[in-house]
Amino acid sequence: MDLRIFTEPQQGATYDTLLTVAKATEDLGFDAFFRSDHYLRMGGVDGLPGPTDAWITLAGLARETKRIRLGTLMTAGTFRLPGVLAIQVAQVDQMSGGRVELGLGAGWFEEEHRAYGIPFPKEKFARLEEQLAIVTGLWATELGKTFDFHGTYYDLTDSPALPKPAQKRIPVLVGGHGATRTPRLAAEFADEFNIPFASLEDSERQFGRVRAAAEEAGRGADALTYSNALVVCVGRDDREVARRAAAIGREVDELKANGLAGSPAEVVDKIGRYAAIGSQRIYLQILDLDDLDHLELISAEVQSQLS
Numbered sequence: 001m002d003l004r005i006f007t008e009p010q011q012g013a014t015y016d017t018l019l020t021v022a023k024a025t026e027d028l029g030f031d032a033f034f035r036s037d038h039y040l041r042m043g044g045v046d047g048l049p050g051p052t053d054a055w056i057t058l059a060g061l062a063r064e065t066k067r068i069r070l071g072t073l074m075t076a077g078t079f080r081l082p083g084v085l086a087i088q089v090a091q092v093d094q095m096s097g098g099r100v101e102l103g104l105g106a107g108w109f110e111e112e113h114r115a116y117g118i119p120f121p122k123e124k125f126a127r128l129e130e131q132l133a134i135v136t137g138l139w140a141t142e143l144g145k146t147f148d149f150h151g152t153y154y155d156l157t158d159s160p161a162l163p164k165p166a167q168k169r170i171p172v173l174v175g176g177h178g179a180t181r182t183p184r185l186a187a188e189f190a191d192e193f194n195i196p197f198a199s200l201e202d203s204e205r206q207f208g209r210v211r212a213a214a215e216e217a218g219r220g221a222d223a224l225t226y227s228n229a230l231v232v233c234v235g236r237d238d239r240e241v242a243r244r245a246a247a248i249g250r251e252v253d254e255l256k257a258n259g260l261a262g263s264p265a266e267v268v269d270k271i272g273r274y275a276a277i278g279s280q281r282i283y284l285q286i287l288d289l290d291d292l293d294h295l296e297l298i299s300a301e302v303q304s305q306l307s
Helices: 014-026 054-066 082-096 112-116 125-140 181-189 199-217 238-247 252-258 263-277 293-307
Strands: 002-007 032-035 069-070 098-103 149-151 155-159 172-175 191-196 225-234 260-262 279-287
Touching: 002 014, 002 238, 002 293, 014 032, 014 054, 014 252, 014 293, 032 054, 032 098, 032 149, 054 069, 082 125, 098 125, 125 149, 125 172, 125 181, 172 181, 181 199, 191 199, 199 225, 199 263, 225 238, 225 252, 225 263, 225 293, 238 252, 252 260, 260 263, 263 293, 279 293
Parallel strands: 002 032, 002 279, 032 069, 069 098, 098 172, 172 191, 191 225, 225 260, 225 279
Antiparallel strands: 149 155
8 A cells, every 4th residue: 555645735835845745755755745736725724825836846846856756636627738737747757757647637626716817617527538638648649750639628730749758658647526427537548546535435436437437448447546535634642633633623533534533553444444445545635734743653653554
């Protein structure tokens, strides 16, 4: 079971804070550092000092880290033109020496689009399908050849399809709860399917849909990696768990029901239950980015039991 650190910087984080967490992620033996792609805070926080851009952040971290994978859960398709996104991600992959992964989603948070003047189209999912086809198609085009795409929303003619990533294939993540179109898109384009903040029952059901879609597409169900994203709140005792829950404005019982919370033994047990239904990777949503002791505890007493 791979454990990856997943951050939500729109809730309030500087680049220096993210760099500190990324370096701790690397030093403590976690597999990867991922971040969300949002420009507006959510819930009862001030979000200060303001948003940081996902791919600018990852470009900086690419030069400041050496081992960990770097990526997004999920880049919003509404924020970037697919041709430009393919260039950005390929460049960051070069800057990292081939450690980048792209999670790409349709975009959903209408309020942040209004706040920063970003168009929020009605038909987002069909656009996402074209975006995935364009980004992966540009990267897959052989050197010296050109790429064309003529869709409903995007039109590319005689693209040189440059630059190329450092990796032969940048892993692409598709995720979500949709019962029909999401599994089909994952089966067609994704290397990994991720379901965010889902119960064991919902995860097992959605993994089954994706596996069936992959078989129908002729890829085979095991061609994809299956993963969860879950909030994490671990403590050495009940008091420490309660303190960490309060720091992120959550209740312990709710976190235990909907995430990974409690003692290291409790969290290891619950991760084991996700593994039993097919999850191969967990993105640990860390909401208090100043609590590095939390990461150290997870590394020492949770990750160590899973490796």
